[in-house]
Amino acid sequence: xxxxxxxxxxxxxxxxxxxxxxxxxxxxxxxxxxxxxxxxxxxxxxxxxxxxxxxxxxxxxxxxxxxxxxxxxxxxxxxxxxxxxxxxxxxxxxxxxxxxxxxxxxxxxxxxxxxxxxx
Amino acid sequence: xxxxxxxxxxxxxxxxxxxxxxxxxxxxxxxxxxxxxxxxxxxxxxxxxxxxxxxxxxxxxxxxxxxxxxxxxxxxxxxxxxxxxxxxxxxxxxxxxxxxxxxxxxx
Numbered sequence: 001x002x003x004x005x006x007x008x009x010x011x012x013x014x015x016x017x018x019x020x021x022x023x024x025x026x027x028x029x030x031x032x033x034x035x036x037x038x039x040x041x042x043x044x045x046x047x048x049x050x051x052x053x054x055x056x057x058x059x060x061x062x063x064x065x066x067x068x069x070x071x072x073x074x075x076x077x078x079x080x081x082x083x084x085x086x087x088x089x090x091x092x093x094x095x096x097x098x099x100x101x102x103x104x105x106x107x108x109x110x111x112x113x114x115x116x117x118x119x
Numbered sequence: 120x121x122x123x124x125x126x127x128x129x130x131x132x133x134x135x136x137x138x139x140x141x142x143x144x145x146x147x148x149x150x151x152x153x154x155x156x157x158x159x160x161x162x163x164x165x166x167x168x169x170x171x172x173x174x175x176x177x178x179x180x181x182x183x184x185x186x187x188x189x190x191x192x193x194x195x196x197x198x199x200x201x202x203x204x205x206x207x208x209x210x211x212x213x214x215x216x217x218x219x220x221x222x223x224x225x226x
Contacts, residue, residue: 035215045155045163045206047215059213062120095162104210105153105168112162 002026002108004096009113012086020113022079022096027108030054030074033099035106036081038092038115046092049081050099064090086117121145121209125218131226138194140221142207147187151211154183154192157220158203166205167192197223 008020020036035050049060049070058070069082079096093112100107122145132138142152150170155163165174167183170190180195194201202225207218 044220045157045208045217047208047217050213050215061214100168103168103172104151105165105174106155106163106208107165107168107174109162109164 002098004098004108004110006094006096006110006113009094009115011116011118013119014087014117016086016117017082017084018086018115020081020083020094020096020115022110024077024079024096024098027098029072029077031101033101034072034079035097035099036070036079037095037097037106037109038090039095039112040089040092043092048094051079053101083115086115088117090115091117120214121148121212121216123207123209123216123218125205125207125221127221128219129222129224131224132197133226134197134199136197136226138197138201138223140192140205140207140223142185142190142192142218144188144190144209144211148209148211150186151209152183152185152190153208153210154181155206155208156201156203157206163206194223199225 003025005023036048051070067085071080095112096110097106098108124143152170154167157163171183204220204222
């Protein structure tokens with residue numbers, strides 16, 4: 001059974017940093033592209049960042065470029081999102097998402113970790 | 120960036136109704152289009168990939184069609200468990216983008 005368990009969310013002030021983690025199990029992690037997708041309260045889905053299986057290809061949404069850094073540790077089946085210079089509009093539920101590289105779709109989602117940015 | 124526009128943004132329907140949701144891309148994306156269902160308080164789940172392929176385990180009352188810039192998600196006979204919000208997503212180019220969502224409510 002595929003499991004994606006996010007952690008690291010919480011309350012932060014503007015300008016602070018947070019590091020999100022995602023522990024993956026139930027599939028061959030180092031075969032899969034991985035992504036972060038967020039959802040602001042009561043809003044739709046927004047893709048944040050993605051990383052290929054070997055970290056050779058990394059992409060970011062313009063809204064987070066230069067502030068967020070995605071990374072992975074295949075030896076530990078873990079995905080990370082380092083979030084710096086947080087802003088109020090980063091407030092959202094952050095989902096760790098597995099990509100099916102064959103169908104190019106998001107076939108498994110974690111339950112999310114909530115990040116709240118407020119002074 | 121490719122903009123994804125869904126319509127309607129919400130709809131009311133009864134159990135047994137046929138429901139159609141449309142998604143339009145701001146440029147052609149071939150069939151690089153996926154559909155997701157999200158129930159309140161839950162993570163999204165994949166329904167359809169590559170515009171028309173049913174994800175394993177998804178009931179056959181769901182179907183997808185389209186190519187280029189115009190796509191459709193159809194629920195042939197709405198069931199109580201189908202009341203949810205539906206999102207399209209393009210996988211043609213980064214940044215990956217989602218439609219604004221269509222909330223399907225009970226009439």
